[in-house]
Amino acid sequence: MDKVKKLVSQRAVVVFSSSSCCMCHTVKSLLHDLGVNAAVxxxxxxxxxxxxxxxxxxxxxxxxxxxxxxxxxxxxxxxxRIMSLHLGGELVPLLHEAGALWV
Structure with a gap:
């Protein structure tokens, strides 16, 4: 648990994923398309x-x-949850607030 907490605290956006998961790919692509440099x-x-x-x-x-x-x-x-926030227009403000987006 300590390793996870440390990783989560090091970047504005952290994604835990599996390289063969299509839903993981979707979330990572969305974040990338928004301009987020997430730690994956x-x-x-x-x-x-x-x-x-x-x-x-x-x-x-x-x-x-x-x-x-x-x-x-x-x-x-x-x-x-990520898609719901995005479709509701809440994801980008949340990313701004966390310092993951500058524009």
Missing amino acids: HELDEEPRGREMETALAVLVRRNPLVPLVFIGGKLVGSTD
Whole structure:
């Protein structure tokens, strides 16, 4: 859990993902298209990915686990939450507030 907390605190936007997950790709693409330089951690490629996955599962208490997005050090959620915020016009202001967007 300490490793996850440290990673989340280091960047404005952090995405925990799996390289073969289509929903992860969708969220990462959306953030990229918005101009966000998110820190992306592919749990299936990380040396301690399994440990991080376990810590995240305890934190969110749900499956499937990925993608999981943190903005401004706070858990925002997965694909459904990110898309809901985006469609509702709330994602960009949240990203601005976290310092992930400058324009």
